[in-house]
Amino acid sequence: DTAVSQTPKYLVTQMGNDKSIKCEQNLGHDTMYWYKQDSKKFLKIMFSYNNKELIINETVPNRFSPKSPDKAHLNLHINSLELGDSAVYFCASSITADTQYFGPGTRLTVL
Amino acid sequence: AQSVTQLGSHVSVSEGALVLLRCNYSSSVPPYLFWYVQYPNQGLQLLLKYTSAATLVKGINGFEAEFKKSETSFHLTKPSAHMSDAAEYFCAVSDKGSGTYKYIFGTGTRLKVLA
Numbered sequence: 001d002t003a004v005s006q007t008p009k010y011l012v013t014q015m016g017n018d019k020s021i022k023c024e025q026n027l028g029h030d031t032m033y034w035y036k037q038d039s040k041k042f043l044k045i046m047f048s049y050n051n052k053e054l055i056i057n058e059t060v061p062n063r064f065s066p067k068s069p070d071k072a073h074l075n076l077h078i079n080s081l082e083l084g085d086s087a088v089y090f091c092a093s094s095i096t097a098d099t100q101y102f103g104p105g106t107r108l109t110v111l
Numbered sequence: 112a113q114s115v116t117q118l119g120s121h122v123s124v125s126e127g128a129l130v131l132l133r134c135n136y137s138s139s140v141p142p143y144l145f146w147y148v149q150y151p152n153q154g155l156q157l158l159l160k161y162t163s164a165a166t167l168v169k170g171i172n173g174f175e176a177e178f179k180k181s182e183t184s185f186h187l188t189k190p191s192a193h194m195s196d197a198a199e200y201f202c203a204v205s206d207k208g209s210g211t212y213k214y215i216f217g218t219g220t221r222l223k224v225l226a
Contacts, residue, residue, distance in 0.1 A: 100145075102156075
């Protein structure tokens with residue numbers, strides 16, 4: 001009965017491809033996030049949605065496009081993948097400023 | 112803008128010894144502060160949080176942290192380290208000032224526990 005789930009867990013693809021990562025939360029939270037963790041373990045916010053509305057859009061290449069079909073789902077689509085996109089991507093959810101609950105992560109490897 | 116500094120990217124302690132992981136923050140408003148733990152190839156799990164209530168916060172697995180406004184610190188401690196505590200630890204501040212509640216993470220501290 002996973003609170004925040006992500007699919008796939010691992011994603012290996014070639015440069016130039018387009019891929020998507022899906023995230024779902026069953027906690028009833030109204031805010032969802034995408035974070036990127038680089039090879040040095042540094043975590044940085046990419047996007048956040050509140051009730052399907054984009055509220056945070058950090059300095060991220062526009063090849064990255066989040067989509068929230070409803071408040072329980074936040075997907076991340078990446079166009080024209082580059083080597084530098086290789087990282088672990090975490091989805092999280094919360095109620096406003098309180099605790100964020102993280103998914104297990106998706107390890108993206110671009111070859 | 113808020114920020115978080117974690118001193119020491121790697122900390123090694125002997126099993127049974129005190130664990131002290133340091134976190135300093137900067138914030139123009141009273142912060143919410145969090146410690147998360149990440150075990151290898153896993154997501155982040157909340158250890159404890161400070162949200163303007165008691166300054167000494169107790170968390171899971173025997174960890175605790177003390178909010179010290181005068182020192183702008185939120186250091187994580189555990190009296191006696193176990194081998195199972197070996198992991199990456201992240202301090203985070205919730206950027207309430209922006210109205211968006213995004214986390215600003217520190218760079219992480221890898222804890223190694225020696226037998």
